[in-house]
Amino acid sequence: MAKKSPDEVHPVKAFGWAASDPSGHLSPFSFSRRATGEEDVRFKVLYCGICHSDLHCIKNEWGFSTYPLLPGHEIAGEVTEVGSKVTKVKPGDKVGVGCLVGACHSCENCTADLENHCPQVIQTYNSIDVDGTMTYGGYSDHMVARERYIVRFPENMPLDAGAPLLCAGITVYSPMKYYGLSEPGMHIAVVGLGGLGHVAVKFAKAFGARVTVVSTSPKKEEEALKRLGADSFLVSTNMDQLKKEQFTLDGIIDTVSAVHPLLPLLGLLKANGKLILVGAPEKPLELPAFSVIMGRKTVAGSNIGGMKETQEMIDFAAKHNITADIEIIKADYLNTAMERLAKGDVRYRFVIDIANSVADIYRETTQRK
Amino acid sequence: TQHTLIRQSSRSNVRLRPIPNHQLTHYVRSSTLYINPHSHSLQCPNRPHSERDSRKEISDSIYISVEFSSNPVREKQRKMVANQPEKEHPVPAFGLAARDPSGVLSPFNFSRRATGEKDVKFKVMYCGICHSDLHMVKNEWGTSTYPLVPGHEIVGEVTEVGSQVEKFKVGDRVGVGCMVGSCRSCDNCSNGVENYCPKMILTYAGTYHDGTITYGGYSNVMVCDEHFVVRVPDALPLDAAAPLLCAGITLYSPLRYYGLDKPGIHVGVVGLGGLGHVGVKFAKAMGAKVTVISTSPAKKQEAIERHGADSFLVSRDQEQMQAAMGTLDGIIDTVSAVHPIMPLIGLLKTHGKLVLVGAPEKPLELPVFPLLMGRKIVGGSCIGGMKETQEMLDFAAKHNITADIEVISADYVNTAMERLEKGDVKYRFVIDVAKTLQQG
Numbered sequence: 048m049a050k051k052s053p054d055e056v057h058p059v060k061a062f063g064w065a066a067s068d069p070s071g072h073l074s075p076f077s078f079s080r081r082a083t084g085e086e087d088v089r090f091k092v093l094y095c096g097i098c099h100s101d102l103h104c105i106k107n108e109w110g111f112s113t114y115p116l117l118p119g120h121e122i123a124g125e126v127t128e129v130g131s132k133v134t135k136v137k138p139g140d141k142v143g144v145g146c147l148v149g150a151c152h153s154c155e156n157c158t159a160d161l162e163n164h165c166p167q168v169i170q171t172y173n174s175i176d177v178d179g180t181m182t183y184g185g186y187s188d189h190m191v192a193r194e195r196y197i198v199r200f201p202e203n204m205p206l207d208a209g210a211p212l213l214c215a216g217i218t219v220y221s222p223m224k225y226y227g228l229s230e231p232g233m234h235i236a237v238v239g240l241g242g243l244g245h246v247a248v249k250f251a252k253a254f255g256a257r258v259t260v261v262s263t264s265p266k267k268e269e270e271a272l273k274r275l276g277a278d279s280f281l282v283s284t285n286m287d288q289l290k291k292e293q294f295t296l297d298g299i300i301d302t303v304s305a306v307h308p309l310l311p312l313l314g315l316l317k318a319n320g321k322l323i324l325v326g327a328p329e330k331p332l333e334l335p336a337f338s339v340i341m342g343r344k345t346v347a348g349s350n351i352g353g354m355k356e357t358q359e360m361i362d363f364a365a366k367h368n369i370t371a372d373i374e375i376i377k378a379d380y381l382n383t384a385m386e387r388l389a390k391g392d393v394r395y396r397f398v399i400d401i402a403n404s405v406a407d408i409y410r411e412t413t414q415r416k
Numbered sequence: 417t418q419h420t421l422i423r424q425s426s427r428s429n430v431r432l433r434p435i436p437n438h439q440l441t442h443y444v445r446s447s448t449l450y451i452n453p454h455s456h457s458l459q460c461p462n463r464p465h466s467e468r469d470s471r472k473e474i475s476d477s478i479y480i481s482v483e484f485s486s487n488p489v490r491e492k493q494r495k496m497v498a499n500q501p502e503k504e505h506p507v508p509a510f511g512l513a514a515r516d517p518s519g520v521l522s523p524f525n526f527s528r529r530a531t532g533e534k535d536v537k538f539k540v541m542y543c544g545i546c547h548s549d550l551h552m553v554k555n556e557w558g559t560s561t562y563p564l565v566p567g568h569e570i571v572g573e574v575t576e577v578g579s580q581v582e583k584f585k586v587g588d589r590v591g592v593g594c595m596v597g598s599c600r601s602c603d604n605c606s607n608g609v610e611n612y613c614p615k616m617i618l619t620y621a622g623t624y625h626d627g628t629i630t631y632g633g634y635s636n637v638m639v640c641d642e643h644f645v646v647r648v649p650d651a652l653p654l655d656a657a658a659p660l661l662c663a664g665i666t667l668y669s670p671l672r673y674y675g676l677d678k679p680g681i682h683v684g685v686v687g688l689g690g691l692g693h694v695g696v697k698f699a700k701a702m703g704a705k706v707t708v709i710s711t712s713p714a715k716k717q718e719a720i721e722r723h724g725a726d727s728f729l730v731s732r733d734q735e736q737m738q739a740a741m742g743t744l745d746g747i748i749d750t751v752s753a754v755h756p757i758m759p760l761i762g763l764l765k766t767h768g769k770l771v772l773v774g775a776p777e778k779p780l781e782l783p784v785f786p787l788l789m790g791r792k793i794v795g796g797s798c799i800g801g802m803k804e805t806q807e808m809l810d811f812a813a814k815h816n817i818t819a820d821i822e823v824i825s826a827d828y829v830n831t832a833m834e835r836l837e838k839g840d841v842k843y844r845f846v847i848d849v850a851k852t853l854q855q856g
Contacts, residue, residue: 164789164791309782318612325788327784327788331758333779333780334782335779336774337775338796339794341796342612343609343612343670343673343798345794345796347791347792349791350788
């Protein structure tokens with residue numbers, strides 16, 4: 048049997064932008080999606096955020112990419128069709144899908160609403176779905192996903208600025224809750240002021256924390272203090288500054304995805320303080336044992352969150368008017384956006400205006416006829 | 417430009433201030449300035465002081481005055497320790513001290529303070545040899561001052577109590593562990609975790625409130641503030657209880673704090689030495705299923721038959737380690753050498769905890785992905801507070817937990833240290849101080 052081309056695998060034609068090799072160059076890509084099953088929700092994609100993970104994956108930096116690779120896991124849109132057993136949403140509703148589209152639903156983790164820790168978790172892109180086919184993400188005209196993985200957007204949340212919360216938001220919200228760093232009056236630091244970091248500052252302030260931003264760039268101080276509302280700012284390479292602030296923090300959310308020294312960060316923590324890693328450097332970091340032994344400190348990790356918590360996070364964000372700071376682009380700017388993202392040149396998330404990009408293409412093709 | 421950076425001596429602070437031209441009586445012109453530590457004068461090697469004819473070139477130079485201010489407490493210590501440890505305090509004492517980083521211990525006469533209002537004085541009966549003592553006598557952590565009298569697993573009988581002491585009386589069986597003081601006012605002290613007080617005072621090689629250096633339990637007598645003394649329950653023999661004062665609390669505290677003390681939990685203990693063997697006993701008594709992880713297959717039988725561990729993993733055996741992945745709720749890692757922790761993180765279930773209590777001096781390699789996938793924790797723990805130390809002894813008495821010891825005489829101590837370095841002890845040396853320690 049001949050191998051089917053991506054646009055023949057499923058019955059419904061779809062269109063998007065995918066990378067075909069580790070150069071990571073994104074170009075128009077025709078493929079297909081499954082018909083709307085009983086438990087499925089089908090929606091037209093309006094916006095999709097560009098996460099740094101998308102960049103890592105299209106370039107195969109983590110070593111497990113399969114091509115063609117169609118990224119995007121901060122997807123927001125409008126429901127067009129629902130399966131017969133769907134009760135959560137109806138056509139016309141504003142919904143989103145984040146990093147997950149499936150799991151086993153029977154293991155300990157799934158039962159505890161922690162689908163993200165299921166050993167058989169299925170990711171929104173670059174994963175094998177239950178029917179054996181490749182999953183394609185949100186840089187595309189429409190999505191189909193099981194009801195369990197659909198997040199409802201509250202009325203007052205704008206879809207474009209809310210989309211990045213589906214990955215960046217849950218990535219920082221979940222550990223703040225799990226590690227007990229969301230109590231009012233706590234002193235929390237956020238390391239790295241990028242897509243994850245800026246959202247972390249907003250959530251931490253909404254939890255009532257005193258927030259310190261730690262960054263390598265002194266230039267970000269004004270933004271951090273005036274625009275994002277952080278209470279103070281430390282330059283991580285300034286050892287004198289860091290030494291003065293020793294033993295002051297209850298917790299640190301470290302969003303940096305490059306290798307960096309942990310010793311000065313651990314020094315900032317009070318006794319029993321926690322350093323939470325959410326950025327993912329591919330090489331190991333150095334852990335000085337004395338720094339965790341003296342003071343009974345912990346270094347911990349966190350990886351997105353389950354579906355229940357993701358919905359909780361979106362509702363919390365809507366209530367406190369938290370959205371991401373975004374730069375909207377059209378699909379023709381995608382490759383340039385990826386280059387800028389690699390240099391950290393964005394405040395603070397690119398979001399693709401999918402609906403208008405698709406409309407542009409439609410206009411082009413009809414005009415060509 | 418008014419200041420010049422000078423290469424600083426690590427023992428003193430150098431303050432610089434500019435001197436206006438008209439106040440100059442001396443001058444120096446050099447691109448490199450050296451400080452004579454005895455006369456505190458500046459010397460420039462190529463130009464003698466008397467060349468005053470170069471004065472007209474001075475206007476382009478930098479003028480500085482150097483004032484030395486050294487830490488008065490350390491200064492006092494240096495003088496006292498260097499000259500008169502026997503006269504520092506009113507009560508004569510003797511013990512074993514290391515004189516230099518060779519770590520060799522020899523008889524040492526010194527003195528203890530008079531028993532203050534809140535102090536407890538006791539005759540030392542036994543003192544355990546902790547691996548930290550070995551690290552310290554050899555200055556492996558860079559914090560030692562000599563002469564150094566180690567020992568922080570000290571037990572004995574009370575001979576005198578101060579007028580305000582309420583908890584103890586003469587004749588009581590007591591012990592002192594790793595701390596003899598703290599600030600008593602910070603959050604940590606108020607919450608019963610004096611061990612995390614930034615001003616915590618170690619039992620030896622620390623600096624006490626009166627500025628003197630603390631000397632540990634390889635000695636005939638101890639004087640200690642009541643708050644830092646614990647009662648050794650009658651059910652525990654003094655000699656086998658001594659090691660609990662450091663090894664015991666070092667394992668007990670994290671088992672409780674990290675929630676690894678619930679019945680049915682599966683705990684791993686890495687390293688089967690002084691800390692490890694006590695850890696197995698405590699974890700079993702708390703109802704855990706215990707797996708010992710070690711580099712030596714030879715320890716398997718002891719681990720299971722003598723200490724009661726449920727299973728044993730050889731950490732260098734990849735197949736065994738692979739098969740055990742994702743099975744442990746927590747691991748207490750007692751190993752004080754640098755070692756790979758990635759395989760240990762792999763042994764943990766989701767939400768598992770790896771707790772470091774052994775202290776390698778070089779950093780460990782921390783792979784981040786395994787922590788993120790599985791929301792796992794690597795934490796540390798350092799002894800325990802005084803309240804918890806007493807609780808640990810009472811728990812040990814109730815469950816018949818003591819260390820497995822080899823009692824030695826004081827003159828065997830250097831051989832014991834050599835054997836300890838090679839891990840040749842089952843599982844703690846304890847010095848029979850009362851019967852064998854003699855005045856030098």
